[in-house]
Amino acid sequence: MMSLTSYLLISLVLFIVGLVVMISRKNIVAILLGIELILNAASLNFVAYSRYVTNNLDGHIFSLFIIVVAAAEAAVGLAIVIRFFQIKETIHIDEATQLRN
């Protein structure tokens, strides 16, 4: 039961749920939630391959760097969301039509 296939299936389901969230939500914070789910799916794939295929720790290092990049991305993305809300008074993605007001 605990094999590479089961981990890849869980990762596939996570990626697809993240994709559905990113496509169907109209709220910018919800789109960022979908991005986090997709990054976690990729990270889980790295660790699963690292245990079942290559047998070294390079996948763990990749996973740690994915977490670092996700933290930076979340900080900058949420700063942009807060700035956008200060200007437009909404966080609906369809209102984001200009680079500057």
Place this chain on the structure above:
Amino acid sequence: MFVQILFILSALLTVGCAIAVAVTKNIMHSCIFLLGSLIGIAGLYATLGADFVAVTQIMVYVGGIVILMLFAVMLTGGKDFASRAQNLLGLAPSMGNKWTYAAGLFVGLVFFLTNLKLILNISEFFPDKKFGNEFPSTVTQIGHLLVKDHVLAFELSSVLLLGALVGAAIIARPRKQ
């Protein structure tokens, strides 16, 4: 046996909370379900023998990113946050409607079907090796790898984090009137 029980519980928590993120009506509930999904992924890392990655996942994601998301949701509440459902799916207007959900489910279904056959036949490419139940600690090896083989990426990630910190502070500063 214990590892298998942990695997089943973590997998159910991860997938169930992720689906709840996609279908719940309230953005605040969505953030809380993302918290459950990330904890489940940390459990999956633990079943893979990645103890350091699991603890880092809990500290950075659960302790940092989701809290940041909750702050952003509360700071950008506005009128969309309080508005009640008007459309077919019973969602608030800013959370999507039936057409966006139909498009998302279509794309997800196509992606699922195109990848399912490859994943189910993955054991042909990578035959399963026999692993025991031993989980050696990975912290020492990860520390050696970070300062020997991957030292350039390690230093660049510190530059990236500093840039993200300064950039976020500059972007979100109060607006001059």
